[in-house]
Amino acid sequence: MAKPVQRLSGHERLNDAADGVHLFGIRHLSPSGARHLLSFLNDIRPTAVLVEGPSDASHLISQIASRGVVPPIALLAYTEEIPVRSLLYPLAAYSPEYQAFLWASREGAACEFIDLPSGHALALHGLKEKEAAERDEEERARYIRYHNGIYEHIAELADEPDYDAYWERYFEHNGNIGAYRSAIQAFSERMRQLTAEEELAYWPQETAYTDIREAYMRRRIQETIAAGHLPARIVVVTGAHHVSALGSDKPAMTDEERERLPLAPTRLTLMPYTYYKLSSRSGYGAGNRTPAYFQLFWECLHEDRLSELPKRYMSSLAAVLRDKGTYRSTASVIEGVRMAEALASMKGGSQPTWQDLRDASVVCLGGGEVSVVSEAHARIDIGTAIGLLPEGVSQTPVQDDLNRELRRLKLDKYKTPVAQNLELDLRENRRVQSEDAAYLDLNRSVLLHRLELLGISFARKLPLRQDAATWAEHWTLQWTPETEIGAVESTLKGETIEIAAAYVIHERLQTCTNIVEAARIIRMASLCRLLGAMDEAQRMLQTLTVDSDHFEGIAEAAFELSALIRYGSIRRHDTSSLVPLLQRLFLRGALSLGDAANCNNDAAASVLSAVQMLHSVAQEHYQDVDESLWMRELRRLASRDDRNPKLSGFGFAILLERDEYSPKDIEQEVSRRLSPGVSADLGAGWFEGVALLNRYALLSRASLWGQLDTYIGSLDDDQFRRSLVYLRRAFSSFEPREKAAISDMLGDLWGAGADETSILLQRPLTEEEKEKLDELNDFDFGEL
Structure with missing residues (x-):
């Protein structure tokens, strides 16, 4: 049976000027707040419980409180237009709001959210972010420093390492409901006074947003009274920051004011959540550092065994350490508990805070080393729990x-x-x-x-x-x-x-302007088994191919189709319709090779990559594409002196690998490219291209190295330095065994002996030699 209102004298009734409505200020993730709230609700026996949260989500409260829901969970509000903006309302088992939902469901009381509807909140958030972006960043940073500095100063005055330790010792460990309510309200009012002036000056949009929310909540309180609930049988559960502003001495939002609020179409859903995301370490501003620890705190409170928290915590740490192979005795656990209690008594606390327990565990279980217990701390303090929503609970x-x-x-x-x-x-x-x-x-x-x-x-x-x-x-x-x-x-x-993925493919095709992107979309559609989207992307690629003359893009698009055709059978769909498209791309790429190779060294890197792609296509699909045309174009590139030498050298290397040259042809080409009088940019640059492929073909031809040695010896000092830049790049990718083989050949060429030359070339560099090599990094190539 409900207790009569007259028995309320046992509780301090704060800010009950709102026609007798009871305002209960909380911290959103507070085990003691949840416990005191339950006690308060059991005493008051309200007919209506009003909770800070989006008022258009009230229909979800019954689902949140339903059987089978396992916190942590979250209420998500999101806009119906892209880009999506969202607001998240996380709940743990020890959230006062969640416990209020359970109580109301159990006792048959009405329970509703009373904060701004999500559509108004998200629209105002958008305006707030826009206005904040237009303000001076330094001003905003100054306010944040000021705001955070207040909390740091509070911790310093309390002789605590941080604000979280202060809060736990003076609020979470406060077992008297009247003292708790008085303390939390007085603290919040004072904090609000301290930050109000600074916030108004440097973050006015935040002040305006808070004022709008509080005016709306006052309106909802009045509407609840008008609906027939006695004020003395209404409990409002809200963040302590808002308690002083929800009394009837301030005006409620009018109909006209509500009509003027901006509105964004939104949807609401429930979702499982995790303790890590609930923690402040993930960036959640209303979180705490140790959500799993506070879950343990809540369980001890719920069982009226809070005094057992230190030994449960320390025992859990020791169990995790043992599971990981680090044994800790029962005596170590007992010593850890005793040390934590001693640390708490030095601060005048009734029992240890998490910080006391952590410090004691480092000493007694970690031997003074944080690293020994860090993983155990993560599991016991933050945890890996994920919430659960049973079937039938609201989801998209x-x-x-x-x-x-x-x-x-x-x-x-x-x-x-x-x-x-x-x-x-x-x-x-x-x-x-x-x-x-x-x-x-x-x-x-x-x-x-x-x-x-x-x-x-x-x-x-x-x-x-x-x-x-x-x-x-x-x-x-x-x-x-x-x-x-x-x-x-x-x-x-x-x-x-499936439908959503097909929509994304369609969206991308609407903005697709090049053949590479179109080919990638085809491949993605194939991987996602979206055959209709794949056909649409194929038509787009065919259209774009008509006007495309970009060699690198053509090569990459052909390479994408090649991979898709080659492995299409594994994914169980027919890719034969892509073969004609691949043939067309390959033909255009092969015929544009010569023009693409007319470039400087900066552009040569991307062209070289494209050549590799087309050559791979020619090898994999030799029955489908015109491989003989490709080989002719490569031979033409390899023989031309008016194209990038590195690319000509790479073309020569491909043909050399394919055994397209006779020994006499090879000797003539090497002699022509590395003859005295040829500049280092052309000769050494050509050799750099040759060295990119088939090292065995190079290492097996001693005559080539002899020709290179003669050529390098013919260069003057300036040209020699220029050649070193190319040669250094060429040899940087050689493996140690390949470099050793080159040393042996050079030793024979120089008549110095292979062993002696190898030792000489592989000795550590002197400081002078290092300086000279460093100079090559800043070498001036002039107009090259």
């Missing part, structure tokens, strides 16, 4: 679809904040009976690529090892709140993962 269509797909593909076990590796074999598994099981990894790959395309950060593809097969994929999977947010935002693109 994409969230529901994603959860179904994870279950279907047996990936739901990876729905954890701890990163895990996943290796996929895309080939058919012939040892199983059903088709779904036979292509399980392939279907997993499709989903992971779709999530990657949508920006849903669940999976990150890892580079394959050099010897790994082309049918393999390696991924790292990790579930984070950002994963859930990405899924929510994707609802704006479609109602399923």
Whole structure:
């Protein structure tokens, strides 16, 4: 039976001037705040519990309090237009708001949010951010320094290492509800006074936003009274900062004022959350440093065993250390608890704070070394817990679809904040009976690529090892709140993962202006098994190819199609329609090779990469493309003196690797390129291109090194220094064994003996030699 209002004299009723309404100020993640609030609610027995939060989300409170929900969770509000702006309202089991929802659900009381609706809040946030961006950055930084400095000064006056330690000792450990309410309200009022003038001067948009919110909350309180709830049976749960502003002595927002508020269309959903994101270490401003520790704090409070917190905490640390192979005795745990209690008594505290426990654990369990217990601290202080929302609890269509797909593909076990590796074999598994099981990894790959395309950060593809097969994929999977947010935002693109991914492909095609991007979109559509989008992208590429004459772009587009055609069968869809497009691109690329090679050394790097791509296409698809045309164009490039020498040398190297030259042809070309009188830019630059490919072909031709030696010896001092720049680049990629082979050949050429020459060339450089090499880094190439 509800207790009569007359028995309220046992509690200090603060700011109850709002017609007798009870205002309960809280910190958003406060175990003691939650415990005191429950006690207050049990005493008051309100018929209405009003909570700071978006008022258009009140219909979700019953779901938040429903059976099967496991905090931490979060309420997410997001705009219906792209780019998406969002507001997040995280809740832990020890959040006073969450406990208020449970109490109201259990006792049958009305429970509603009373803060600005999300549409108004997000619209005002946008205006606030715009105005803040226009203000002087130094002014804003000055306010932030001033604001943070107040908290630092409070901790200093209390002889605490930081503000969090101060808060825990003086508020979380305050077991008297009346004293707690008095202290938290007085503290918040004073802090509000200290920051008001500075905030108004340097961050006025924040002040205006707070004023609007509080006027709206006063309006909602009055509306609740008008709906028939007695003021004395209404409890308002709000951040302590707002308590002094919610009394009836200040005006509520009028209808006219509400009509003038900006509005952005929004949607609301619930999502699982994690302790790490709940912590202030992740950047969440209303968080605390140790959410898992405060969960342990809450459990001890709930069991009326707060005095057991130190030994539970220290025992948990020791257990984690033992699991990791670092044994700590029971005596060490006892000593740790005693030291923490001694540290607390020195500060006049009733029991240790987290900081006291941490310091004691470093000494008694870590031997004075933080690194020994750092991992254990992370697990016990922050934790790896992730919330749970059962089926039927409000989620967006994409969230529901994603959860179904994870279950279907047996990936739901990876729905954890701890990163895990996943290796996929895309080939058919012939040892199983059903088709779904036979292509399980392939279907997993499709989903992971779709999530990657949508920006849903669940999976990150890892580079394959050099010897790994082309049918393999390696991924790292990790579930984070950002994963859930990405899924929510994707609802704006479609109602399923597949539809949303197809929408993204379509969007990209609308802004696609070059053949490289079009080819990449085709490949992405293939990886995501979006065949309709793939056809659309193919038509776009065909259109763009007609007017494209950019050699590097043509080569890259052809390379993308080549990879897709080569491995299309693994992904179980027909890529034969891409072959004519590949042929067209290859033909245009081959015919433009000579013009592209007419460039300087800066541009040569990208052209060289494009040559490698086209040559790879010629090798992989020799039956489909005109390989003989490609070889003719390479021979023409290799023989020309009016093209970039490095590219001519690289063309020569490809032909040399293909055994397209006779020994006599090789000797004539080397002699022509490295003859005395040829400048270093041409001769050494040509050799740099040759050295990029097939080292065995170079090392097996002693005559080439003899010709290079003669050529270098013929250069004057200036040309010699110029040649060193090219040669240094050329030899930088040689392996040690290859450099040793060159030393042996040069030793024979110079008549100094291979061993002596090798020792001489591989000895440590002198300081003078190092200085001369450093000079090459700043060498002036003039107009080259």
